[in-house]
Amino acid sequence: MKGVSYALSGAVFLADQLSKWWIIEKVGLEARETIPVLPFFSLTWVENRGVSMGLLTADSDMGRWLLVALTAAIAVVVAYWIWREQRRGDMVALALVLGGALGNIVDRVRFGYVVDFVHLHLGQWSFYVFNVADxxxxxxVVVLLVRALFGGPDSGHSDRRNERLHDA
Incomplete structure (x- = not known):
């Protein structure tokens, strides 16, 4: 299952990079440009120099490379976590995180920012602009949190319940 998890990470990375290539090269979306697609969905170019939702904005080269180092360190920890993890659901969730982190690292190294372009909105309400990696x-992360808080089929909680039933 670990090999499948790393392959899923690679697939997420590839999907992210291909979608960004398509937006830049084929659609030709440029800085601050918006192309309406549906009443609730547009392609909107955003150069995200921060992390999630634009937090921790890196306005300098030093900040950029610190974000690359921080994200790379997180990716290494997640890759190791996948290697050590026994629960399939958690391995899949971690694979999504790893693939996304790698996609955003490549952007930050290549461009100095992360390419975001998926813009969901409804009327005046606007959701953050994001990408496949995000x-x-x-x-x-949501899957990991839900599984940690509520358990899952292979989270270990059911095994303890079965042991208690067997002991009774």
Whole structure:
């Protein structure tokens, strides 16, 4: 299962990089440009120089490389966590986080910022502009949190319940 998890990380990374290539090279989206697609969805170019939702903005080269180092360190920890993890659901969630982190690291190294372009909105309400990597990271973190708080089929909680039933 670990090999599948690393392959999933690679697939997320590839999907992220291909979507950004398509936006830049084929769609030709440029800085601050918006292309309406649906009433609630637009392609909007944002150069995200920070981390999630623009937090910790890196306005200098030193800040940029510190974010690269921080994200790379997190990616190494997540890759190791996958290696040590026994629960499939957690491995899948971690794979999403790892693939997304790698995609955003490559952007920050290549461009000095992360390319964001998916813009969800409804009327005056606007959700943050994000990319495939951000979506994968967010989904992975939510899955990990839900599984940690409520357990899952292979979280170990069911095994303890079964042991108690067997002992009774």
């Amino acid at each position: 979506a994968a990271i967010s989904i992975g």
